[in-house]
Amino acid sequence: MEAANKGRPLTWGGISVGLGIELPMEMGPERLRSRSGWSSATFFVRKTVFIKYSQAFVVLPGGFGTLDELFEALTLVQTGKITKFPIVLVGSWYWSGLLSWIRDTVLASGKHLARGPGAGHGRG
Numbered sequence: 001m002e003a004a005n006k007g008r009p010l011t012w013g014g015i016s017v018g019l020g021i022e023l024p025m026e027m028g029p030e031r032l033r034s035r036s037g038w039s040s041a042t043f044f045v046r047k048t049v050f051i052k053y054s055q056a057f058v059v060l061p062g063g064f065g066t067l068d069e070l071f072e073a074l075t076l077v078q079t080g081k082i083t084k085f086p087i088v089l090v091g092s093w094y095w096s097g098l099l100s101w102i103r104d105t106v107l108a109s110g111k112h113l114a115r116g117p118g119a120g121h122g123r124g
Contacts, residue, residue, distance in 0.1 A: 019050050047072055056086040061094040078112075 020039035040046040057073050059066060070089040071087075076082045091101065106112060 021045055043068075050084065051076060055084075056088065058088045058090060060090045 011056070022039050022041050040049070050069065051073065057070070059070050071083075073085065073087055077085050077087065089099075
């Protein structure tokens with residue numbers, strides 16, 4: 001979140017509202033956001049609010065929390081729970097290994113959902 005907020009005023013202007021999670025090892029609310037944020041004690045509530053009020057995801061290189069939120073969004077798009085929801089991965093150098101694994105291992109072995117009628121029922 002910090003990287004996006006550092007570039008936001010230089011590139012696009014606009015506002016940034018933080019959706020935090022209260023964790024013992026975190027340093028506190030993002031100091032670079034332009035509006036006061038909101039924090040939750042649980043990941044479930046944070047992700048629900050995150051998805052509900054988002055119109056797209058722009059995903060920068062990150063750690064396990066980033067991957068968790070990326071796969072949550074991908075799952076909701078794939079199952080039709082959210083539609084017309086672009087997901088943009090920034091930094092092809094960072095994401096190329098993951099995308100190759102998804103294509104060459106997960107999808108190649110049939111571990112994905114079908115499109116169209118019946119979507120939402122897994123195969124394999």
